[in-house]
Amino acid sequence: MAxxxxxxxxxxxxxxxxxxxxxxxxxLETSGAGVGPVRSRIPDYVGAExxxxxxxxxxxxxxxxxxxxxxxxxxxxxxxxxxxxGKRLYAPVPELVKPFPFVLLDPDALARRGIAFADAxxxxxxxxxxxxxxxxxxxxxxxxxVGSVAVTRAGGRTGKGGGFADLELGIFRELGLVxxxxxxxxxxxxxxxxxxxxxxxxxxDSALDWIATPDELIETRTxxxxxxxxxxxxxxxxxxxxxxxxxxxxxxxxARG
Numbered sequence: 237m238a239x240x241x242x243x244x245x246x247x248x249x250x251x252x253x254x255x256x257x258x259x260x261x262x263x264l265e266t267s268g269a270g271v272g273p274v275r276s277r278i279p280d281y282v283g284a285e286x287x288x289x290x291x292x293x294x295x296x297x298x299x300x301x302x303x304x305x306x307x308x309x310x311x312x313x314x315x316x317x318x319x320x321x322g323k324r325l326y327a328p329v330p331e332l333v334k335p336f337p338f339v340l341l342d343p344d345a346l347a348r349r350g351i352a353f354a355d356a357x358x359x360x361x362x363x364x365x366x367x368x369x370x371x372x373x374x375x376x377x378x379x380x381x382v383g384s385v386a387v388t389r390a391g392g393r394t395g396k397g398g399g400f401a402d403l404e405l406g407i408f409r410e411l412g413l414v415x416x417x418x419x420x421x422x423x424x425x426x427x428x429x430x431x432x433x434x435x436x437x438x439x440x441d442s443a444l445d446w447i448a449t450p451d452e453l454i455e456t457r458t459x460x461x462x463x464x465x466x467x468x469x470x471x472x473x474x475x476x477x478x479x480x481x482x483x484x485x486x487x488x489x490x491a492r493g
Contacts, residue, residue, distance in 0.1 A: 300378035302326070306327075313423075408466040
């Protein structure tokens with residue numbers, strides 16, 4: 237296994253993925269492609285704007301009226317472009333630590349309030365200016381953007397190890413907010429695209445449909461079946477402890493079922 241180094245906040249949950257994350261973070265550091273600290277997070281990188289521009293060429297992007305995007309720095313250009321294109325944008329509270337999990341950013345409402353889209357695209361701003369929403373209040377989404385540490389051309393993906401993206405997507409599916417055909421996409425640096433055998437897609441993982449890098453647009457044509465909901469057995473005790481609404485939401489979902 238690759239050396240794990242320091243700074244992996246969620247280290248120890250999957251040793252193989254731990255090693256891969258550290259290898260990717262090291263590659264970004266040593267190449268100079270990383271922007272700011274990269275470890276224990278979705279890493280920012282040189283070319284994030286160009287990757288967002290490639291993503292915006294997708295028909296699925298152009299057709300989407302409601303987009304969900306992760307809150308991390310490398311996707312700031314993605315969130316800004318969504319607002320500039322008139323799309324309603326759902327953005328999660330980082331690490332889901334507030335009583336409400338998401339905010340809704342309505343570009344018309346932001347414009348009326350004089351809030352610049354470039355500012356609203358940043359997590360420290362959108363948490364304050366967005367409309368707080370619960371999962372149960374959200375509308376079905378046309379496109380899902382997730383943050384990634386490493387990806388494969390077969391659609392494999394791993395994030396920083398906290399499990400937030402898989403949990404959010406599972407809840408969306410439980411509540412009927414995404415369809416099996418709803419595209420799942422990401423933007424990454426080319427160094428984050430790794431060989432397929434280095435990142436196995438597990439049953440509970442959501443596979444990617446498209447990957448945008450500064451240099452190319454990758455259609456994965458993944459054959460991996462998407463999960464049908466939340467695998468509650470894989471939700472860890474620390475997540476129930478740290479996410480204020482999670483136990484109540486689980487009870488509500490299970491009561492429906």
